[in-house]
Every structure is written in structure tokens, then in C-alpha cells.
Amino acid sequence: MEPQPVDASAWVLALVKRARRILPGDPEFGDPLSTAGQGAPRAAARTAGRLLGDRDAASRELSLAGLQVWQALTEKVAGRPANAEATVVFTDLVGFSSWSLSAGDDATLTLLRRVAGAVEPPLLERGGHIVKRMGDGSMAVFRSPTVAIAAAVNACEALKSVEVQGYTPKMRIGIHTGRPHRIGSDWLGVDVNIAARVMERATRGGVVVSGTTLDLIGPEELDQLGVNVKKVRRPMFAARPSGVPVDLTMYRVTKED
Numbered sequence: 364m365e366p367q368p369v370d371a372s373a374w375v376l377a378l379v380k381r382a383r384r385i386l387p388g389d390p391e392f393g394d395p396l397s398t399a400g401q402g403a404p405r406a407a408a409r410t411a412g413r414l415l416g417d418r419d420a421a422s423r424e425l426s427l428a429g430l431q432v433w434q435a436l437t438e439k440v441a442g443r444p445a446n447a448e449a450t451v452v453f454t455d456l457v458g459f460s461s462w463s464l465s466a467g468d469d470a471t472l473t474l475l476r477r478v479a480g481a482v483e484p485p486l487l488e489r490g491g492h493i494v495k496r497m498g499d500g501s502m503a504v505f506r507s508p509t510v511a512i513a514a515a516v517n518a519c520e521a522l523k524s525v526e527v528q529g530y531t532p533k534m535r536i537g538i539h540t541g542r543p544h545r546i547g548s549d550w551l552g553v554d555v556n557i558a559a560r561v562m563e564r565a566t567r568g569g570v571v572v573s574g575t576t577l578d579l580i581g582p583e584e585l586d587q588l589g590v591n592v593k594k595v596r597r598p599m600f601a602a603r604p605s606g607v608p609v610d611l612t613m614y615r616v617t618k619e620d
Contacts, residue, residue, distance in 0.1 A: 375421045376421050376424065378421075379421045379424040379425055379428070380424055382428065383427070383428050386428055386432055386435075387432055388432055388434050388435030389434070389546070392408065392430060392434060393408055393411070393412060393430070395547075397546050397547045402437060403433075403437070404430050404433045404434035404437055405434065407430055408427065408430045408434075411423075411426055411427065446543070446544060446545070447542065448506075448540065448541070449504050449540070449541070449542070449543055449550070449554075450505040450506070450507065450508045450510075450511040450540040450576060451502065451503075451504055451538070451539055451541070451543060451550065451558035452486070452502070452503045452505065452515060452537070452538050452558070453500065453501075453502055453558050453559050453562040454482065454500050454501050454502075454518070454534055454536050454562070455500035455534065455535050455536075455562055456478065456500065456532045456534055457532070457533040457535055457566075458533070459499040460499075462530055462532075463499075466527075466528060466530070470528050473527050474527040474530070474532065475498075475499060478525055478532060478534075481518075481521040481522050481524060481525050482501075482518045482521060482522055482534065483501075485514050485517035485521055486503050486514045486515075486518055489514040489517075490505065490507075490510060491503040491504065491505045491510075491511070492505075494548070494550055495549065502550075502555075508540045508572075508577075508579045508580055509579075509584050509588065511538055511540075511576075512572060512580070512588060512590070515570045516588070516617075516618050518534070519536065519568075519569065519570060519618075520618065533567070535563075535565035535566070535567075535568050535569060535570075535571070536562060536565065536570045537559060537561035537562025537563065537564070537565060537571055537572075538558065538561065538571070538572040539554060539558035539572070539573040539575060539576055540554075540573070540575050540576040541575065542554060543555045556606050557573065557606065557607050557608075557611070558573075559606075560605070560606045561573050564595055564613050565615070569616075570616040570617070571595060571614065571615055571616070572613070572614050572616055573611055573612070573614075574611060574612035574613065577592065589618060589619045590617060590618055590619060591616070591617045591618075591619055592614050592615070593615050593617075594612060594613070594614055595612075595613040595615050
């Protein structure tokens with residue numbers, strides 16, 4: 364039997380993979396999740412992936428290890444640690460699917476463009492980063508929970524000016540603060556899932572925030588925002604919401620008249 368090349372030797376490969384876990388950055392850097400988005404290290408990793416393929420080889424792991432460290436240093440210089448505290452905002456249109464079914468594609472596309480034109484500026488102008496757009500919804504990330512709430516309330520107000528074929532959409536927004544994992548161009552983890560579940564509690568539209576987010580905002584800041592806050596109570600016979608901690612409280616935020 365011919366000896367196995369050193370580059371493909373199982374023990375050498377295992378050694379290099381263990382070394383990657385000691386190095387700075389994401390030890391899994393190189394997969395589609397981690398190499399998505401902008402940045403020179405990610406672009407280089409995408410190119411390396413095409414050239415090196417998916418084969419298990421020590422040379423591939425060594426190449427990705429170098430890119431892993433480069434990406435880690437890039438984030439450090441930019442001051443954006445992967446698991447820094449962030450406030451996640453989810454938006455969604457209430458009853459959009461039913462309306463679009465009867466309105467047709469042209470009207471639906473017109474509505475989505477007008478919604479984006481009204482809703483996105485208030486989010487972006489206050490420093491929010493739109494992570495992704497999902498049909499009639501979006502996900503954004505803010506560094507400040509106070510700013511996130513202000514932007515969300517303004518976005519809801521801006522949406523009131525949108526009308527297509529006599530239809531004025533309503534939007535629901537969920538906000539939660541935690542330490543989601545930033546992987547490539549996306550943010551993942553439990554706190555992202557919680558933010559999505561918080562949004563679902565705004566069944567009739569409006570802004571709902573988690574108690575975790577609200578605890579980070581002082582009474583004076585809430586007064587400056589000009590909002591009212593009211594605890595969301597679960598209906599007596601409703602099932603306990605899944606995907607959120609059992610002790611998580613939620614609050615509806617409305618603009619003062």
C-alpha cells in the first residue's frame with residue numbers, strides 16, 4: 364500500500380485543526396456562513412474556497428488559518444468584536460401575504476419599494492445596520508437600545524404615508540438586546556431568535572420590546588424619547604410562546620400623543 368501524502372495525513376490534518384482553535388478568530392472560518400459579506404479576508408476566503416475545494420488537506424487548513432487571523436485582526440482594528448452587545452430589530456408587515464395574493468405582483472412590488480423607502484431611512488439615519496431583507500420584513504442591528512427604539516417608532520410613523528391601491532400597510536417590530544454571534548454578513552444565535560419571537564407578539568402591528576432591552580434604558584431616556592410603555596400580557600388561555608425564556612417580559616412602545 365502506498366504511503367498517504369503528508370498533506371492528506373489524518374494526524375497532520377487533526378493537528379492543524381486543533382491549532383486553528385487556539386488562533387484568534389473563528390476556527391470555522393472558510394465555510395459559506397463565515398465568508399459571506401464584505402471585507403478583504405472574506406473575499407480572499409471565498410476565492411480560496413473555489414481554488415482549494417472542500418478536500419480535507421493540511422495545506423487548505425493552513426491557508427484558512429492565515430485568513431482567520433487576518434479577519435480577526437481586521438475586526439479588532441475596526442473595533443467590532445464578534446459578540447459585542449447589540450440590539451436586534453425585526454420588522455414585518457401585518458397581513459401582507461393575504462393582501463398580496465389578491466393585489467397581484469405589480470402592486471406587491473410597488474408596495475415593497477415604497478415601504479422600504481419609508482422605513483429604511485429612519486433606521487439607517489440613526490446608525491442602524493440592515494443585516495438582511497426578507498420579502499416584507501427586515502432585520503437590523505443597533506449598538507444602542509435607546510437609538511433602536513427611537514428609530515423603530517419613527518419607522519412606524521413614516522409608514523403611515525404609504526398607500527397602494529387604497530391599502531395602507533401596518534408594520535410590527537420586535538426589539539431585543541443581547542450578544543448575538545456575528546458570522547460573515549449575518550448575525551445568528553439565541554438573541555436573534557428571541558428578537559424574532561418578540562416581533563411576533565405585536566400581532567396587530569406596532570413596536571414590542573423585550574424586558575431585557577427596556578432594563579438598559581433609564582426613565583429619563585424614555586421621557587426624552589416621548590414614548591409610552593405598557594407591559595404585554597399573555598391572554599389567559601393562550602399557549603406560552605416558544606423560543607423565549609420563560610421569565611422574559613415584553614412591552615408595547617407607543618408614541619405619545
